Amino acid sequence: MDSTHRQDLALRQGPHTILNGNTTDTSEPSCDYNAYTIGWIVALHNELTAAMAMLDEECQQPKNFVQNSTDMNCYSWGRIGAHYVVIASIGEGSYGIAAATRTAASMVHSLPHIRFGLMVGIGAGVPRWEPGYELVDIRLGDVVVSQPVHKSGGVEQYDLVKLKADGQVEPIGHLASPPAALLNGLTKLKATQRRTGSKLPRILAAALENSPLLADRGENDGDAAFIHQGLQNDRLFASTSTHVENAKAQAQPLLLPDQHREDTIEYSDCALCDPQQEIKRPYRKDTNPRIHYGIIASGNSLVKDSVSRDQILQNIGTQCLCFEMEAAGLMNHFPCLVIRGICDYADSHKKDRWQNYAAMVAAAYAKELLSVMDVRNVEQSERVDEILGIVSQIQTNTRDTNEMFHAMSASNRSRDIRSLLSPPEPSIDHNTACGLHHGDTGKWFLEGPEYLDWKAKPHSSLWLHGRPGCGKTILSSTIIEDLQSNVAVSLYFYFTFNDKNKQSLDQAIRSLIIQLYHQNKDAKEYLDSIFELEQRVSSTQPTTDRLCSWFTDMAKKAGEVWIVLDALDERDVAHEYQHGQALKGKGILPWIKALLKSEVINFHVLVTSRPEDDILHALGDSIPKGMQILLRNKSINADIREFIESTIRNWGGPRGWQTSEALLEKVINHLIRKADGM
DSSP, X not given: OOHHHHHHHHHHHOHHHHGGGOTTOOOOOOOOGGGEEEEEEESSHHHHHHHHHTOSEEEOOOTTOOOOTTOOOEEEEEEETTEEXXXXXXXXXXXXXXXXXXXXHHHHXXXXXXXXXXXXXXXXXXXXXXXXXXXXXOOTTOEEEEOOBTTBOSEEETTOEEEOTTSOXXXXXXXXXXXXXXXXXXXXXXXXXXXXXXXXXXXXXXHHHHSGXXXXXXXXXXXXXXXXXXXXXXXXXXXXXXXXXXXGGGSOEEOOOGGGOOSSOEEOTTTTSOGGGBOOOOOOSSOOOOEEEEEEEXXXXXXXXXXXXXHHHHHHOTTEEEEESSGGGTTTTSOEEEEEEEEEOSSTTOOSTTHHHHHHHHHHHHHHHHHTSOHHHHHTSOOHHHHHTHHHHHOGGGOOHHHHHHHHHHHHHHHHHHHHHOOOOTHHHHHHXXXXXXXXXXXXXXXXXXHHHHHHSSSEEEEEXXXXXXXXXXXXXXXXXXXXXXXXXXXXXXXXXXOGGGSSHHHHHHHHHHHHHHHOHHHHHHHHHHHHHHHHHOOSOOOHHHHHHHHHHHHHHHOEEEEEEEOGGGSOOGGGEETTEEOTTOSHHHHHHHHHHOSSSEEEEEEEEOOOHHHHHHHTTXXXXXXXXXXXXXXXXXXXXXXXXXXXXXXXXXXXGGGOHHHHHHHHHHHHHHHTTO
């Protein structure tokens, strides 16, 4: 059977009849891992569910697959038509550009022979009905596909821009276009759909027939069915409209489509919103997804209000059709196409009810695209490691003399910059604190809403305060470890009264500068240029104010920076006062306050300290009340219990008494009370 016939058969019969040729055979075949030529990346669990629903055949992990030691991805294996596809999911709770970059890079390390990737999932649509703009009729449940437009490769990073002299902003850099094989596939699919129509409805129906549970709601609240949510639940409001929350009892009842009726009544999400602000759009005769091709805007910030949305559109251009949070991390590191099902309009009226269906239609489009791509042409395409030039990078012996010279010069410059700054080394304090970790120390905080909001929301701040010995520094080290695994640029500093070199703003800023220098290419290039100028015009040490200016300019180049400052109360305050009076604008607290006021740079600042009055006075009005967290005994006791329990159970003292669970519990509780949160 040739590959084309296999593809057509898969599309007609659906995965439930094709799996091993027998609907009752649940075994999963395994094949050589070199047969897998397409990488499919998803960010959310519902996107993974939809992707797996599109497989014509689920397979076991290939026996000859060896996962790279640094690769933490979770893979699912299968076949769509004649193509073997490996699906990688970004870890639960991780999202944004950095997480996507890490997932793609790990896939390339473990599967360097794949030919290209698909980034498939949900996004926010950008319809346009305003006068003066070209009409863009995007609806919930439609699909947006990245496609090069003019100078754009199809994906633009909206939160990486530079400020021009006239006050306008423009995107920095360019993201790569999808590889030729995928662009050729798009051309063929467009032509096929124009002649014979889209097969998306048939693909969706086959997936639901094979996985009937997806047509029903999940057990958790808000887990909607993977089906169209009803035309009546797709409402578009003017940019000037603000969503009005409503109690369920006040809402107007709306029913799901007849073919998927349920006993419960659905309620309108916007029953109290101004109906005069709703945009009246032409009625669609069916619920079949429409496909839109153009620019997808990608960034780390979730866009959920029309003001932010429209401002971004002014910066990157009105040809943008969709917002999402991962694609910018892939385009220059993983040759791929981005496919997004539309689940909201990036405004205050956004709800989650459309997300599952949006994930489903995006996955269905990916399947239809693969159905028109000849497997032999895919196999003959360049390997992803060849496209990225990884082979030439790791074969350092082929570098010419000029490249070697530049590498040596960069190394010398880095050494000279470190010599100029003479920064204190915070990793010593960090490693010491990490050495005091036990098991899941601090996990309760990492999973809490305050921390998750701080990590994800733009221009965020968080103050953790508590009495001495309550575990603030150990918790800081836990936070730093999490950030280093999940964000692009994470900086930290531990103030300590035991080391006079770690007590002032000057010392902290030197450390933060060198960390930023090594974590961001654009920031590095900026400091390199400043250093060359400094060498020519001055032989003196830069002042604290000048260091702060360097740091701010470097952070602008990075665009988004996460900072953790531990134990502010252990700083040396002597230089912040004169004759008993605080010097205005001097010291670490005014500097932090200035960071929090920055509108140009997306700073995420987390500080810890004792609940000192001067810190509260300086930062209390800059950090939201809900983000000023008192570390209480109840939360800390969870970490203390785990440490005590493990220590006692592993103690090599007299035997016998450990077998009494009642006695063990009594001893543990007694020690926790004595610890009193310390």
